[in-house]
Amino acid sequence: MLLEVRGLGKKFGGLDAVKGVDLDVPEGQVTAIIGPNGAGKSTLFNLLAGFYRPTSGTVTFEGKDITGMKPHRTVREGIARTFQTTKLFDDATVLDNVLAGRVVRSKSNALDAVFHTPRHRRDERASKARAMEELEFVGAAHLRDRLASKLPQEAQKRVSMAQALATEPRLLLLDEPAAGTNDEETEAFGLLIRQIVARGITVCLVEHKMSMVMNLADQIVVLDHGQRIATGTPAQIKSDPLVIEAYLGANTDQAGAPA
Ligand SMILES: Nc1ncnc2c1ncn2[C@@H]1O[C@H](COP(=O)(O)OP(=O)(O)OP(=O)(O)O)[C@@H](O)[C@H]1O
Numbered sequence: 001m002l003l004e005v006r007g008l009g010k011k012f013g014g015l016d017a018v019k020g021v022d023l024d025v026p027e028g029q030v031t032a033i034i035g036p037n038g039a040g041k042s043t044l045f046n047l048l049a050g051f052y053r054p055t056s057g058t059v060t061f062e063g064k065d066i067t068g069m070k071p072h073r074t075v076r077e078g079i080a081r082t083f084q085t086t087k088l089f090d091d092a093t094v095l096d097n098v099l100a101g102r103v104v105r106s107k108s109n110a111l112d113a114v115f116h117t118p119r120h121r122r123d124e125r126a127s128k129a130r131a132m133e134e135l136e137f138v139g140a141a142h143l144r145d146r147l148a149s150k151l152p153q154e155a156q157k158r159v160s161m162a163q164a165l166a167t168e169p170r171l172l173l174l175d176e177p178a179a180g181t182n183d184e185e186t187e188a189f190g191l192l193i194r195q196i197v198a199r200g201i202t203v204c205l206v207e208h209k210m211s212m213v214m215n216l217a218d219q220i221v222v223l224d225h226g227q228r229i230a231t232g233t234p235a236q237i238k239s240d241p242l243v244i245e246a247y248l249g250a251n252t253d254q255a256g257a258p259a
């Protein structure tokens with residue numbers, strides 16, 4: 001198992017945002033995490049990537065206990081994420097945003113940078129090449145010199161995927177990659193996620209758009225009020241009475257407005 005989560009919990013004051021969650025993420029697959037607004041999906045991602053420290057439970061990644069590890073360390077371990085509300089550096093170009101993801105894998109140190117040593121120059125060239133490869137991969141290479149903040153939502157989402165990929169993750173956490181995109185764009189993001197999986201990167205996907213989830217997921221985990229209420233294949237989840245009651249309802253693509 002690539003990622004093993006046991007009894008994970010996060011309290012905000014009196015609220016159990018995530019409670020006693022067990023989760024197994026098999027390597028090379030897409031695990032989708034669904035549930036109504038406020039179910040704890042983003043909080044779960046924040047716990048996995050180290051943005052929040054859990055109040056209980058453990059997170060094991062590739063057999064190593066990473067519980068409570070800070071984001072700059074989880075990313076070195078191989079966990080990258082995109083945010084529900086895209087968080088790019090507004091005053092920086094698209095390429096610089098993706099280069100920021102490369103810092104994690106940089107081999108030269110601060111002194112190399114100050115003295116412009118050959119190692120630093122080599123490192124910089126390699127980083128730039130890798131960042132451009134990722135921009136090409138997500139179909140945003142032509143935007144390299146644009147200011148990230150001036151781009152439409154859909155392009156920003158592509159750039160943040162390139163930024164996450166530039167860190168060379170083994171596990172990629174995508175928080176609502178298709179939110180705020182039209183049907184055509186959603187389908188394109190679905191294809192892109194498939195290509196990411198084909199590269200051998202394991203994906204965890206939080207998404208309200210059920211068409212995308214049902215299409216992509218090998219496994220679906222359903223959260224409600226911070227707790228896991230079901231796990232199964234898309235077919236199993238679609239016919240689970242508990243899930244239908246808590247979340248899916250009649251019109252599956254309308255369930256829960258993306259925040
Ligand atoms: N930093 C925080 N401080 C206090 N409460 C929080 C914090 N972050 C999240 N919560 C609360 O925890 C619960 C879970 O929130 P979370 O954002 O994880 O839900 P979600 O499943 O991602 O919802 P959505 O589908 O709307 O994105 C909610 O009740 C939310 O208000």
Ligand SMILES: [Mg+2]
Nearest residue numbers: 041042084259
């Ligand atoms: Mg969320």
